[in-house]
Amino acid sequence: MSALVGWSATAALAAYAQRRPGVAVIAWFVAALGLTVGLSAAVIGALFDFNGVTFRLLHIGISLLGPLYMAWGALEYGVRSAQGRFTSRLFLAAFTIVPLVVLSMDRISGRFSTTFPALGDHYDLIPRSLVNVTQVVVAVFLVAALAAVARRPAGRNLHLGVLGLVALAALLSIVVGRTGLGFAGPLLMLGSVAALWGAAALAVRPRRDPYDEDDDYYDDYDDDADGDPEDELLEEPVRRKRRNADPYDDYYDGPPVRQAPPAKLRGVITIYTLADGQGAGFDRIADAVVHEVGVREPDTLLFACHTVPSAPLQRIVYAIYRDDLAKEEHDQQPHVIEFGRRTGSHVVATNVIELALSGAAASDGLAALLMPR
Numbered sequence: 001m002s003a004l005v006g007w008s009a010t011a012a013l014a015a016y017a018q019r020r021p022g023v024a025v026i027a028w029f030v031a032a033l034g035l036t037v038g039l040s041a042a043v044i045g046a047l048f049d050f051n052g053v054t055f056r057l058l059h060i061g062i063s064l065l066g067p068l069y070m071a072w073g074a075l076e077y078g079v080r081s082a083q084g085r086f087t088s089r090l091f092l093a094a095f096t097i098v099p100l101v102v103l104s105m106d107r108i109s110g111r112f113s114t115t116f117p118a119l120g121d122h123y124d125l126i127p128r129s130l131v132n133v134t135q136v137v138v139a140v141f142l143v144a145a146l147a148a149v150a151r152r153p154a155g156r157n158l159h160l161g162v163l164g165l166v167a168l169a170a171l172l173s174i175v176v177g178r179t180g181l182g183f184a185g186p187l188l189m190l191g192s193v194a195a196l197w198g199a200a201a202l203a204v205r206p207r208r209d210p211y212d213e214d215d216d217y218y219d220d221y222d223d224d225a226d227g228d229p230e231d232e233l234l235e236e237p238v239r240r241k242r243r244n245a246d247p248y249d250d251y252y253d254g255p256p257v258r259q260a261p262p263a264k265l266r267g268v269i270t271i272y273t274l275a276d277g278q279g280a281g282f283d284r285i286a287d288a289v290v291h292e293v294g295v296r297e298p299d300t301l302l303f304a305c306h307t308v309p310s311a312p313l314q315r316i317v318y319a320i321y322r323d324d325l326a327k328e329e330h331d332q333q334p335h336v337i338e339f340g341r342r343t344g345s346h347v348v349a350t351n352v353i354e355l356a357l358s359g360a361a362a363s364d365g366l367a368a369l370l371m372p373r
Contacts, residue, residue: 005190006036009197020204022345023085027073028166028200032193034065035173039189042116050112059119060103062189063131063177067170068095070196071141074166077203078145078159080340082349088141095137099130116185119177135174142167158202165199168192265301266327267355270317278346282315283307285342292335299326320357 013029038061045054075088103123110122120128142163149159172192176185274282286305293303302320321327330336 005197006032006039006193009193010036012197013200016200016204022076022204024073024077024345025200025204027069027076028196031066031069031073032196034061034069035189035193035196036061038062038066039186039193042186045112046115050117052108055108055112055117055122056104058117059123059131059177060100062173062192063119064099064103064134065096066173066192067138067177068092068134070166070170070173071138071145074145074163075141076344078149078163080148080344082347084144084148086348088144091137095134099127099134102127102130115182116176116180118180121180131177138170138174142170162199162203165195165202169195169199264323265357266321266324267357268317268319268321268327269353269355270319271351271353272315272317272343272347273349274313274315274346275348276313279312279315282343282346285339285346286315286317289335289339292333293330296335297326297330297333299323300330 010029010032013025013032017025017029038058041054041057041061042050045051045058050058069092072088072092076085079085079088106124106127108122109124112122119131123131145163146160146167149156149163152159169192172188172195176188176192272282283305290303290305293300297303299322300319301322302318304318306316306318308314308316319327319330321330
């Protein structure tokens with residue numbers, strides 16, 4: 001039963017990865033595939049007695065690849081730092097290749113039966129030690145992801161729910177690998193596969209705002225390109241704390257009226273370095289968020305995304321805010337949070353430069369040209 005559910009979960013994760021490609025979902029797909037291959041080998045072992053091949057496949061799947069790629073996917077899902085992600089990929093490569101070779105080649109001792117064998121029952125000291133260290137890395141990845149998500153101001157509960165399910169799946173898989181648990185092992189592995197499947201389904205589920213009637217708002221940015229954003233009720237933007245206006249005034253009484261900017265404007269330049277082949281995908285997401293900023297944020301005075309002809313893998317986003325409060329509110333907008341989440345798989349490095357405007361000159365039509373309201 002657990003093997004059948006595992007193949008179903010693997011197929012579902014493959015569909016998720018195709019519909020909403022991202023590093024985290026792909027990592028969870030690899031984890032599900034590893035678990036499923038291991039469980040399929042366990043079915044053969046339960047029917048005809050375990051042997052060296054089925055024992056190796058079982059523990060490569062449930063003790064090594066499954067937990068490791070679950071945790072790495074959790075880190076890619078929860079951590080936005082490019083440096084943190086790069087470091088995790090180095091650890092991933094090291095703790096995939098070396099333990100995989102050792103578990104595949106090392107000597108196996110002892111007699112087998114039809115019950116789930118524990119890792120330590122037949123492997124010697126070196127493979128056991130490598131798996132132990134790998135599982136410590138799994139714990140570090142999960143804790144880092146949870147800590148990163150816990151510091152976020154918005155969407156925290158959803159992300160914690162996803163990471164909690166992934167942590168449960170990894171824990172069950174590790175427990176079965178280390179103890180075997182006899183006939184209870186398949187039941188716990190069924191729970192592990194189900195938890196991983198649920199986490200992935202929750203992670204790729206379209207984000208719905210309670211004020212937005214369009215469930216597929218972020219499913220396909222290209223679908224919105226030909227539509228009129230005024231034809232539907234827009235999600236309620238984050239409003240300025242010192243303004244007492246009705247949240248819907250802007251939608252029913254016309255576009256927001258810009259006020260004269262104060263003396264202390266704030267600016268931010270963000271330089272994105274993209275992965276190879278990710279330029280078109282990043283540009284589609286950036287076009288969507290630029291449109292949303294122009295429609296929903298009257299206190300973001302300028303928000304523009306630039307390409308760099310001499311560096312095709314770089315994008316520069318330049319923003320000017322009315323004041324510090326406007327910048328804070330911009331960072332809390334749902335479309336800005338979604339932009340950061342969706343571009344994570346496209347970006348390998350990000351540099352942010354914060355500016356305090358001391359003087360400027362611009363034509364009257366510049367803002368209207370770049371950000372029509």
